[in-house]
Amino acid sequence: MTSASLNPTSTLNKTLFLDRDGVVNVDHGYVSQPKDFEFINGVFSACKQFQDAGYKIVIVTNQSGIGRGYYSEQDFAELTTWMVEQFKNHGVDILSVYYCPHHPTKANAPYLKECDCRKPKPGMLLKAISEHSLNPDLSIMIGDKASDMQAAIAAGIKHKYLVNSGQSFPPEAEELADAIFQDLPAAAKSIL
Numbered sequence: 001m002t003s004a005s006l007n008p009t010s011t012l013n014k015t016l017f018l019d020r021d022g023v024v025n026v027d028h029g030y031v032s033q034p035k036d037f038e039f040i041n042g043v044f045s046a047c048k049q050f051q052d053a054g055y056k057i058v059i060v061t062n063q064s065g066i067g068r069g070y071y072s073e074q075d076f077a078e079l080t081t082w083m084v085e086q087f088k089n090h091g092v093d094i095l096s097v098y099y100c101p102h103h104p105t106k107a108n109a110p111y112l113k114e115c116d117c118r119k120p121k122p123g124m125l126l127k128a129i130s131e132h133s134l135n136p137d138l139s140i141m142i143g144d145k146a147s148d149m150q151a152a153i154a155a156g157i158k159h160k161y162l163v164n165s166g167q168s169f170p171p172e173a174e175e176l177a178d179a180i181f182q183d184l185p186a187a188a189k190s191i192l
C-alpha cells in the first residue's frame, strides 16, 4: 500500500464523475445496444484531456430501463464493456461504471424500490468514493439533469456542472450548477 492511499486528502484520485446519457452519448432514451449508442462529438478527446490533467474517470448512470424490463443487467453489462473498450481505443481509461437499475414506482420486482443509488440520491457516488479512495474535494461532476447536481451536492463533490448536450433542464437546475457548458468538450476547454 502506498502512503497516498492512506491519506484521504491526497491530491491523488481527483476524479471526473460523468453522467452517461446526454453527457457521454446522445440520449436517445433507454439506449441498450452499441448500434444505438452514439458518442457525443469530442467526448474521447475531452476525457483524454481530463485524464492527462490527472483525473480518474468514473461514470454514474441511472438505468431504470433495467427495472422497467426494457433490457437486462446482462445487456447493460455488454454495452458497458463495449463502451469502455471504445474509450480504451482512444487512450482513455474508465476507472469504473456505477449504475442504478431501480425505480421507486415504475419497475418490476426486485427492482421496484426506493433505493439509495438512484440519482438524486448520492449512493453511487459515495460507493465510488469509498471503493476507490477518491477525493470529493478535488472532484467534478458533469451531468445534464438537476438530479446529477443534487447527487453531487449530497456526496460532497465540490465542482458540479451542467451540459446542454442532453435533457433540457429548468432554471431550478441551473441554480444548482457552478456553470453550464454546451457539452463535455466545452467543459474541458473551460475547466482545464
Ligand SMILES: [Mg+2]
Pocket: 019, 020, 021, 022, 023, 027, 143, 144, 145, 166, 167
Ligand atoms: Mg443524463
Ligand SMILES: [Zn+2]
Pocket: 100, 101, 102, 115, 116, 117, 118
Ligand atoms: Zn438504485
